[in-house]
Amino acid sequence: MQQEQIDHVLQQANAAFLTYKNIPAVQRASFLEAIAAGLDAAKPALVPVAMEESHLPEARLNGEVGRTSGQLRLFAALIREGSWVEAAIDTALPDRVPARPDIRKLLIPMGPVVVFGASNFPFAFSTAGGDTASALAAGCPVVIKGHPAHPQTSRRVFAIMEHAAVATGMPAHVVQHVEGGNAAGEALVKHPLTAAVGFTGSLQGGKALLQYASERKRNIPVFAEMSSVNPVVLLPDALQENAEQLAQTYAGSITLGMGQFCTNPGILLGIESEGLQRFSRTLGEAIAQVAPQPMLHEGICAAYAKGLQEKLLQPGINLLHAPADRKGKLDAQPAVVSVQADTFLQQPSLHEELFGPFSMLVVCKDKAQLLETLRALEGQLTTTVMATRKDLDAHADVLALQTSLAGRLVLNSVPTGVEVCAAMVHGGPFPATSDSRFTSVGSTAIRRWVRPFCFQGLPDELLPPALQNANPENILRLVDNVYTRDAIV
C-alpha cells in the first residue's frame, strides 16, 4: 500500500522530469525565486509553527527562513548566469589522421531526486532547503521526505512550493511531499526511478540509506551528510595570550542553538600548559552559566541525555563544571568534559559525535601526542585552529594533518556558521559525508545531481543552446582548451 503510493509518486516525478529538464534555465530560476518570495512573505506565519514544532527560538528561525530564501536565490542566479554547466567544446579536426569529430559536453540533470528533511534546520536543510534548491536548479524534480519532527512546517513550506510551481508554469509534480517513517524512506531510496538521494542527519540514518542504496539493482548516488565532531586545535601561544577569551568564544559556539549543528565543536585539543588550564577553568565556568534550553524533540533530547551519561561514566572523564538543573522535559544540560589524550586514544567511542551542547577537551602531553590524536580521528566536516602567527610558524605539520582530516579549515574563529557561497565546502571524508567529492552547501552543491553528457557530430541547431556556436547564453566555455565566452566562428 505504502509501496504503491511511493511507486505512484516516483512515476509522477519521472513524468515531470521529462518536461522539467527541458525548461529553460531562466524559467527554472523564476520558479526558485517564486519559492523564495513565498517563503519571505510567509515568514510571520511560518516561524510560529516551526517554533512550536522545533522549540528553536524566533530570532534563529527568522534568520533561517532568510538563509533558505537566500539559497534559493543563489541557485537561481547560478543558473541564470549559466556557466555552471561546464560546457566544453572540442571542434572537429577533419585533416588530422584519423579525423577528429566535433565533440561537445555539458552537465545535464540526472532525474528525480529524493531529499530527506533534517530535524535541526526545519527550513534551510529541509523541505525547500539546500538539497531541494540545488536539485531543482539542476533540472531535477524533487520528492521531499518531510521530517516527522516538524510536519506542519514541512507541509506549509511545501504548499508555498506548489503554489510557486503553478504560478511559474512548472510541470505538475515537479515537487512532491511524502510523509512516513523508515519504511517510506527505504521505499523511496530503493525505487528504480529514483536517480539520486540527498540526506542530512545522523550517522545511523545515513548508513541505513547507504545500505538501502547498496541493495538496489542499479547504483545511484546518495549524498549523506552525517557525523562530525569538528576538532578544534588550541595552540600554545594563543592559549597563553588569550585563554579566557577563547574559552568564552567556545562556550558560545558549543551551546549555540543547544549544540544542534553539524559543525558544533565537539572536540577541543590542546597541549598541557598553564594557558590550557586557564582555558579549561574558564570554559567550565562559562558553560555552567548557560541555562539549559529545549532541544528539537524528545528523541534527540533523550539520546543526548543518554549519550552524556555514557561519556561521563567512562573512566578518565572529568566534568569541568557542576551539572546544571534541567527545568523543561526537553531541556539539554550543556556540558564540557576533559580527558587525557592517552585515555582518548584508547577509547574510540569517545571520538564519536554526541549531538547537543557538549564538547570534550582532550589534553595532550606534547605536540607529538597532538599529532597522534589528530591522526586517530575520523573524517570531519570542519577542523579549526586557534593560533598566533608564532603558533602557525611552529605548527605547519598540525595544519597539514588538519587539511587531510576535513572539508574546511577555520583559523581563529568557530566552525559554527556555514556561509552560503561559491567557495564553501560543507563536506568531508566519511563519516562526515558519504562522498567527500561533493558539498551540500554553496553553489557547487548542484554538482551532486548532474552528470556530463557529450554530443558527437551533431548539427549546431540540434545542440542545447549552451553548446551552440553562437554561445547565445554568453556563458564561459572551454573551447579547444581555452576558456572563453566568444562565439565559435
Place this chain on the structure above:
Amino acid sequence: MQQEQIDHVLQQANAAFLTYKNIPAVQRASFLEAIAAGLDAAKPALVPVAMEESHLPEARLNGEVGRTSGQLRLFAALIREGSWVEAAIDTALPDRVPARPDIRKLLIPMGPVVVFGASNFPFAFSTAGGDTASALAAGCPVVIKGHPAHPQTSRRVFAIMEHAAVATGMPAHVVQHVEGGNAAGEALVKHPLTAAVGFTGSLQGGKALLQYASERKRNIPVFAEMSSVNPVVLLPDALQENAEQLAQTYAGSITLGMGQFCTNPGILLGIESEGLQRFSRTLGEAIAQVAPQPMLHEGICAAYAKGLQEKLLQPGINLLHAPADRKGKLDAQPAVVSVQADTFLQQPSLHEELFGPFSMLVVCKDKAQLLETLRALEGQLTTTVMATRKDLDAHADVLALQTSLAGRLVLNSVPTGVEVCAAMVHGGPFPATSDSRFTSVGSTAIRRWVRPFCFQGLPDELLPPALQNANPENILRLVDNVYTRDAIV
C-alpha cells in the same frame, strides 16, 4: 601473508602521499611527461611483448602506446595550466552583519588510488593508462593491480614508470605494482588506507569491487566502467538512402579488434522497411567475410563462444550469415543476428553485453516500438543515431530518449573510437559505470580522485599558491562570483 603484503603496499602508498601531494604541479607534470617519453622510446620493445600476451595486432598496439603517452601528456598539460583545481574565492565582507569571513576553495587529492588494469587495452587502460595518469596528475599515489592476462607488459610498463619517478625526483612508492588474483583485488579495495578505486572491465568484476567497497567501514569512491551494448538507431530515411554503406561501416565497427571494445555496437535498432532488409542482408554478407581472429585470452574467447551459443539457442534469434570456420583456438567467430522487438522486449537476457565481435539487429514494427525498446534498455556508455536531416526532424523524441540513456550521443558515425579530449564523456548510467557523474576518458577524468577543500580566514602566505591574492599560477578563478585570472588587490 598476501594480506600483509597488501598492507605494506598501502602503508608505503600513504607515506608517499604525504610528500607527493605537496609536490608542485609542474614537477608532477614532468613526471608524467617522463613516463610518456619512456613509453614512446620503449615502444619497439614493448609492442612485441604485448602482441604475445594479448594477441592484438602490431598496428593497433603501436597506436595504443601513442594514445597512452598522449593521455599522460594531456594530464601534464592540464596540471601545468592549473585552472583544473577550480579555485573559488569569496573575499571577506567585514561590514556585513554578520561579517563574512574570507573563504577560499580548491580541489585537493584524496589519497592512494588503486587502479585495476584492463585486459582489452594493455597500455591505454592498464598500468600507465588513463586511470593512473589522471590519479598521478591529481596528486594521488597509485597502486596498480596488473591484469593477469598481460603480466610481462604490465611489469615492463611499470619499470618505465619507476624509472621516470626516480629521474624526476618523485617520492619512493608513488607508483607500486601488485600482481595476484581476486583475493589481492579484494584486499586492495578493502584496505583502510585506500582512498579511491578505478576499474575498467566486466559487469561481474565491477560489481564484485562495489560489493567489497560496501563492506568497508569507511565509504570510498569506486569508479567502475563495466558494461554497455552501445545501441545504434538506424532511422528510415538514412536506411533508404544508404543501407548498403551503413552495413559495411557497421560490419567494420562490430568486428574492429574482434569487438573487444567497451564501445562496441552490440545492439542495432531499426524499423521494418525495405531499407532495413537491405541493411540486414548486406551486414550479414559483410560479416561473413570477416576472418575469425584471436581474442585477448582463453577466458574471454571461451566466454564469447558460450555466450554466442546461448544467444543463438534463444527462440526468435536468426543468424544473418553462415557460421565461419574457426582456425586458431583463440579465434572468435564474428556474428550478427536479428530478432523481432517483441521477442527482444520479452527476453531481458538479450539486452546484456556479449563481449566480442557480435551485434544484434532488433527489428521494430514502428516508431512507437522503437521508443519502447529504447526505454527498456539499461544505462549505456554511448548511443548512436544514423539519420538524414529529414530523419532528425521526424525523430526528436528518439534523440531525447537516447540522451537519457547514455553518456555520449554519436550522430552518423560509429561509437568505437573514443577521442581523448576535454569534451569527451566516457561514462554513463549504471551498469555502464558505477557513477554517471564521472568520465574515465578525457581531462575531467581527474575529478574522480579529488575533493574540494576550503580555507577560512587564513593569511595569504599560508594558502596554496592557487588561492593566494597574487594568483602566481595565473589560473582562472571564481572570485566573488566572477571568473577571472586577475590578482586580488
